[in-house]
Amino acid sequence: MTTLKLAVVDDHKLFRQGLIQILKKFDNYEVIFEAASGEELLEKVGFTPPDIVLLDLNMKGMSGQEASVILRTEHPAMKIIILSMNYSHDYIRQMMKIGVHGYLPKDIDQKKLVEAIDQVYSKGHYMDDEIAAVLREALQITERRNAKKSTVIESENIVLTEREMEVLKLICKGYNTGQIAEELFISYRTVEGHRKNLLLKTGVANSVSLVVFAVKHSLIDM
Known part of the structure; x- marks a missing residue:
């Protein structure tokens, strides 16, 4: 069984830790680091690059959008899944243009989250009905x-x-x-x-x- 190395990036500590606890339930997931900002993410990926980054869009300091642009340039093999409360068409369009591999609402259920992570790793992208509509x-x-x-x-x-x-x-x-x-x-x-x-x-x-x-x-x- 392949173990997926994940990074969780969100400036809300409670959400970040709750997501990590969910991911720990699965033997094939390993959260190799967490970060509270885009700057901290970019510092840590240089030492321990994950397979997939679960990234908040709106954070203090460097946003998830800015961090995604840098990751796509400097770490093109790394997959990015955006987790955001903002599920507007404009944001989805912008992030798809940057080249992220998935865009999910923060209130997504556990089953769909796992499905998205696995599909991003195996197929390269995850697209739900909302993104398809956009x-x-x-x-x-x-x-x-x-x-x-x-x-x-x-x-x-x-x-x-x-x-x-x-x-x-x-x-x-x-x-x-x-x-x-x-x-x-x-x-x-x-x-x-x-x-x-x-x-x-x-x-x-x-x-x-x-x-x-x-x-x-x-x-x-x-």
Whole structure:
């Protein structure tokens, strides 16, 4: 059994210690450190890097948002799950653009918290219904703009064709292969071919990661 190394970062001591007690119930979790601020987090990750950071968004001093930007740059392999009382669409959009791997409300139940941690570790991202709704809203805004014949992502040296973008947008909407084929009037095999090309071009592993890639590179408006 793989033991996940976790860090808990929150400026409210009672919440932080309560979360740690919950995590200690699970044999495959090890809380290797806790921190009360973004500054303390950045100091400690240099000595004992965790697999996943459970990070409060609003803290005194350096915010979770500022700390996330630095972690994504200096420790790109480290996964970040935001825990916040602020579950507004604006905050979710901002943090998804930064590249965090999950965004959860602080009043989340224990079962979903464990599910999120495990999925972030195994698949790279956790997306619940609320975040999916935010992405769908962003996609609707994007679709109102005039479509280009091709989309160039210069930072990644990637060019997506018009059809690949159409398939990607439908994936972001949560469509499966059959639904995409029906929507675009193309065959199931053709859709699978476009999906495979998208995975190869972007270098990601699955559809959820494609959605995150689309957000990160502003292929849908946030």
